[in-house]
Amino acid sequence: MEHLILAHTDLRVSRLIAGCMGLGGGWGHATVLAASHEKQARELIDAALAAGINFFDHANIYARGRAEEVFGRIIKEKPSLRGQIVLQSKVGIRWAGDPAGTPQRFDFSYEHIVEATEAILRRLNTSHLDILLLHRPDPLMEGEEVARAFARLKQDGKVRYFGVSNQNRATMEYLQGFLPDPLVANQLEMNLLHSGFAEATISFNQASPLYPDGWEGVIEYSRRQGVSLQAWSPLARGLLSGGDLTAASPAEQKTAALVHELAGAHRVSREAIVLAWLLRHPAGIQPVLGTSRADRLRACAESVGVKLSREEWYRLFETARGKSMP
Numbered sequence: 001m002e003h004l005i006l007a008h009t010d011l012r013v014s015r016l017i018a019g020c021m022g023l024g025g026g027w028g029h030a031t032v033l034a035a036s037h038e039k040q041a042r043e044l045i046d047a048a049l050a051a052g053i054n055f056f057d058h059a060n061i062y063a064r065g066r067a068e069e070v071f072g073r074i075i076k077e078k079p080s081l082r083g084q085i086v087l088q089s090k091v092g093i094r095w096a097g098d099p100a101g102t103p104q105r106f107d108f109s110y111e112h113i114v115e116a117t118e119a120i121l122r123r124l125n126t127s128h129l130d131i132l133l134l135h136r137p138d139p140l141m142e143g144e145e146v147a148r149a150f151a152r153l154k155q156d157g158k159v160r161y162f163g164v165s166n167q168n169r170a171t172m173e174y175l176q177g178f179l180p181d182p183l184v185a186n187q188l189e190m191n192l193l194h195s196g197f198a199e200a201t202i203s204f205n206q207a208s209p210l211y212p213d214g215w216e217g218v219i220e221y222s223r224r225q226g227v228s229l230q231a232w233s234p235l236a237r238g239l240l241s242g243g244d245l246t247a248a249s250p251a252e253q254k255t256a257a258l259v260h261e262l263a264g265a266h267r268v269s270r271e272a273i274v275l276a277w278l279l280r281h282p283a284g285i286q287p288v289l290g291t292s293r294a295d296r297l298r299a300c301a302e303s304v305g306v307k308l309s310r311e312e313w314y315r316l317f318e319t320a321r322g323k324s325m326p
């Protein structure tokens with residue numbers, strides 16, 4: 001496994017991150033953790049460590065807190081684990097009904113950031129997070145208020161570094177303007193079927209760009225500022241690596257076939273090819289793996305040994321976008 005020191009930090013992290021959204025029963029509505037959830041979490045953590053992955057991604061909303069809770073139980077049964085791993089979580093999304101009568105919303109208020117983080121620490125059975133991300137931008141945010149919350153959490157030793165998720169360049173720049181320390185990460189959806197980050201580079205000056213607004217400068221700004229880029233849904237939820245293609249578009253079907261062909265040529269799993277497409281980008285993108293299965297995690301880990309040629313990278317890109325380069 002490749003490891004790196006995250007810019008602006010003393011954290012030594014694996015290139016791949018284990019995402020924990022699927023732990024604790026996932027998005028289903030089970031309200032209690034079962035022994036099977038603990039077994040699944042234990043096996044996933046063990047498989048990650050065996051593959052050299054030491055970086056784990058959470059959010060307070062995953063499985064309504066149960067993903068962190070089950071992870072915290074594993075930390076409690078093996079306290080030495082905490083020193084071996086880098087723990088990241090997120091706050092800022094609030095469900096409808098929390099408290100009763102409220103709508104779903106984003107909340108970057110001082111109170112929510114501080115209180116939600118303290119609840120994360122209790123669930124994870126840890127004294128501190130290595131990185132806290134703001135999950136989805138809140139149009140009602142006040143830079144001063146976020147800065148105050150971060151300062152409090154840092155001063156109390158509860159969070160070491162801060163970052164964001166799903167933020168465009170303007171929002172990152174706005175927030176950074178209030179913070180004494182650099183943001184260390186931005187976590188964004190990036191994969192072969194959600195490739196706005198690459199489209200934004202090639203589609204400039206085109207009559208009909210193939211990407212949604214907002215991607216301009218995100219990658220370049222992050223690279224210049226040392227904001228690490230993390231890719232969520234890096235496998236496009238498995239559609240190109242063995243998932244069900246019955247409802248897939250012709251471009252998706254062709255891309256899945258190409259992934260299969262390249263996996264054969266490189267003698268690796270299909271997951272490895274899909275992830276290698278992200279890893280080949282010079283921004284140093286860190287895929288956040290979403291699998292809750294140890295065998296699939298091992299298949300994903302093969303990706304760090306693959307370096308796609310420029311031609312293979314463009315073949316994948318062109319096939320997935322369903323259109324040749326401008």
Ligand SMILES: NC(=O)c1ccc[n+]([C@@H]2O[C@H](COP(=O)([O-])OP(=O)(O)OC[C@H]3O[C@@H](n4cnc5c(N)ncnc54)[C@H](OP(=O)(O)O)[C@@H]3O)[C@@H](O)[C@H]2O)c1
Nearest residue numbers: 019020021232233234235236237238242243288290291292
């Ligand atoms: N910041 C954000 O807004 C945000 C949003 C979403 C997610 N995230 C983070 O990113 C991580 C990854 O997200 P993701 O889960 O969407 O990513 P992903 O890695 O693209 O997808 C993983 C999901 O696809 C399934 N899958 C993979 N290969 C499959 C196949 N061949 N056939 C059928 N199903 C297959 C997995 O099931 P198995 O578990 O059975 O392998 C799992 O449910 C999450 O864990 C979370 O940490 C962040």
